[in-house]
Amino acid sequence: MKKLLVILPAVLGLLLLFGHTFAAPGSQSDPLISLSYITDTYLPSLSATIEGRITAAGNTVYGSSSQKLTALVQEYSQKLDALAVQSAFAPEFIQTRVKSGDALTGTTGTGFVLLAGSVNVTFSSGAVINVSTGTEILSGSSLAASQRYLVAEYTTAVFTVSSDTAVVEYEGNYSFASSTGTDYNAMADALKLLGLFRGGDTGYGSGYMLENKPSRVEGLIMFIRLLGEENEALSYAGTSPFKDVPSWASSYVNYAYSKGYTNGVSSSLFGTYSTITAPEYMTLILRSMGYSDASGDFTWDTSLSYAYNKGLLTSGEQALLASKTFYRAQVVYVSYYSLDAALKDGSGTLLQKLIAKSVFGEEAAAQARAKVTSSRIA
Structure with a gap:
């Protein structure tokens, strides 16, 4: 009898939690549930119901998450494939002449120096550091000549030539896009x-x-x-x-x-x-x-x-x-x-x-x- 009194509250809690209903044996004058019914019939049924609902919910979440994960993997794979074709690495500073509209994209660790002309830098997140002054610069800023800039962690920055011509130096990871502007x-x-x-x-x-x-x-x-x-x-x-x-x-x-x-x-x-x-x-x-x-x-x-x-x-x-x-x-x-x-x-x-x-x-x-x-x- 004591064992039954211990089990009943737990069973009632499960009933409230999962909204499970059952037809109790006995009559209106004798509504008690037998221990054998609980252990041999109801609990196995309840366990199966709970497991089924958990499995269904898990499958729904897994399916949605799996689709999102697959889409993200495909998106970043495409980006990596593009970078593999267009990007390069300069182990030391390379100097070159560029023209209006030419753009160099740098990632974390890319160094950039403007020697002549005008260049703007843009980035959607992260930071670009003016190493010469030890300060961060704002996206859209014009670079100062003869100062070194560094692309910080988790940052992709685009350095775009805004003058007719310019002379720049760069090192690290980069990709270069040439414009169709007048090539002086x-x-x-x-x-x-x-x-x-x-x-x-x-x-x-x-x-x-x-x-x-x-x-x-x-x-x-x-x-x-x-x-x-x-x-x-x-x-x-x-x-x-x-x-x-x-x-x-x-x-x-x-x-x-x-x-x-x-x-x-x-x-x-x-x-x-x-x-x-x-x-x-x-x-x-x-x-x-x-x-x-x-x-x-x-x-x-x-x-x-x-x-x-x-x-x-x-x-x-x-x-x-x-x-x-x-x-x-x-x-x-x-x-x-x-x-x-x-x-x-x-x-x-x-x-x-x-x-x-x-x-x-x-x-x-x-x-x-x-x-x-x-x-x-x-």
Whole structure:
């Protein structure tokens, strides 16, 4: 009897928990449940019911979780497969020239340094650290030049070029996406191959300094090269009245002065390091093709529209040069495409003239042209 009294509360609890009902044996006058019924009939039935409900609930949860887990595995497998194709690892810093819209994606441990130009970094979570200052930066920030950045743990960051050109260094895991933007870097490579562009003594970015504003002396040197007269200029031993010309540029300036190509900004100053504007540089380009502002073909301040009317510039190029800050990148652009423009006297193109003067050969010209695959600005 004591055993029955112990079991009954437990049985009643189970009944309340699982809502199980049964038909008790006996009659209205004798409603007691026998111990044999509980142990031999009811408890086995209750146990089977409980086990069935637990199994059903478990199967439902397992099935839902299994589907979600399978979907996640497939999603991340696809991402890993993509990374396996596109990503790479740089064990030490790699330096490269990039163009507007180019994007480098880095993950935990990727290092990045901007040497020239402008780059923005974005990330949806985690952190990017400016190691040079020991501070975190916000997503969307523009990077400071010559400072080292590190992608922190559990972070994927995208470094996107926002200037026409830039010079960057990176190390660690990365993937690189190239834009379809104007490739000023390729044009600089092409002109260098032809001996028309050599850059300066800057220790990075091939010395091209495409992110800098051009100076008057740089414009003059490009003009002399496009005339095909660099050898004559380098061997010229005469002088000029200008007092602000460094020794490395003196032969160019003195030669140009002797030929009447320049009068300087005053009787004693050439204005070596003053910046040259787009209309001023286009004036030199037009002169190299036989047009003359001195004889009234055009004036320096109308050189862009005149070049457009003569087919040297597209409407998009004219608008860009008229509204945008003029950098060495644009010097390279204008110089490269001027090679295909017709000379004033109709004798051919500027490229053909330079080949005829043995400045470079046809094979070099073909190799240079192959370097530039981007389209002109329409």
